[in-house]
Amino acid sequence: MTEQNKKTLLVVDDDQDIRLLLCDALSQKGYQVREAENGHQMWLHLEAESVDLVLMDLYLREEDGLNLARDVRTQFTMPIMMLTGKGDETDRILGLELAADDYMMKPFNLRELTARIHALLRRSSQAAPSLTNTINQDHDCLNFGGWVLDLTARLLHDQDGKYVTLTLGEFSLLEVLAQHPDRIFSREQLIEKSRGLDTEVFDRTVDVLILRLRRKIEANPKTPEFIKTQRGLGYFFQGPVRKN
The missing domain is CATH 3.40.50.2300 (Response regulator)
Incomplete structure (x- = not known):
């Protein structure tokens, strides 16, 4: 090196x-x-x-x-x-x-x-963001409510095209939820499917990451538009979600 x-x-x-x-x-x-x-x-x-x-x-x-x-x-x-x-x-x-x-x-x-x-x-x-914050049109992206989740570059852009910082765990959890809109996932299923939650995880970890994601993408985290709680079952992402 x-x-x-x-x-x-x-x-x-x-x-x-x-x-x-x-x-x-x-x-x-x-x-x-x-x-x-x-x-x-x-x-x-x-x-x-x-x-x-x-x-x-x-x-x-x-x-x-x-x-x-x-x-x-x-x-x-x-x-x-x-x-x-x-x-x-x-x-x-x-x-x-x-x-x-x-x-x-x-x-x-x-x-x-x-x-x-x-x-x-x-x-x-x-996952390093580009200085220009531009989105490559050849990338696989998910679009919801003005947000763009770039799955190829593993970046999240807001309504103004600005890069929003997500940790590995946050991105992986959002990716799973947004790729399956309106599907309810238990905490155990989210842990299993999220590539970023592969070490020493427990149920509360998912709750913490959900809380952090809501603070970053929801206009009002207390009444979320996208990441919804299904009491007693888990979480789901409310669509629509458009793939490019």
């Missing part, structure tokens, strides 16, 4: 031993690795250079990693992977809801961690 093609990773953890371990292991895999022990150092790196992925501890000594991840997501679209030593379900839900793209518990297996990082970077590269 040439120097200019190396991906830059930013490790944010207040444990020096963890930072050294990750920096050494990821550098050996060909990545450029930067490190930060707090939010201040993290922002200095993000403002100084292009970072391709942030690897962040959920529980920093004096800061909330979830809040930092949420702040990063408002300004940047790179993947965020959260690390934590606590594994209760509430933390997983919060991590997903506040913009993490993946989640691993400490102690972690380095081989699995590097494999997940590689997968996130690959997906992020495939």
Whole structure:
């Protein structure tokens, strides 16, 4: 991997031993690795250079990693992977809801961690939006209510043609629902069919992703026009949906 093609990773953890371990292991895999022990150092790196992925501890000594991840997501679209030593379900839900793209518990297996990082970077590269926000007419797209879901480029464009940021899980869930308008899916079926929900998923994950999607595509998330709830059964996408 040439120097200019190396991906830059930013490790944010207040444990020096963890930072050294990750920096050494990821550098050996060909990545450029930067490190930060707090939010201040993290922002200095993000403002100084292009970072391709942030690897962040959920529980920093004096800061909330979830809040930092949420702040990063408002300004940047790179993947965020959260690390934590606590594994209760509430933390997983919060991590997903506040913009993490993946989640691993400490102690972690380095081989699995590097494999997940590689997968996130690959997906992020495939989904990178063009600067012009133009839609290729040869792409497979789904059109609904002024929205365009580009299945080929894996992008969502709003009514003005602007690119709307979706995580892998959000896009995969929306793709399944929009490709089958008016069909009711249980949470289990959505987990099975969504390519982005392939690691450590549970029923509540689907609910969180539905909530996030409604906030992004619905004029009023409390009274959704597109993603409907069928009480006791699951969710469905209300058509019509037009394919180009």
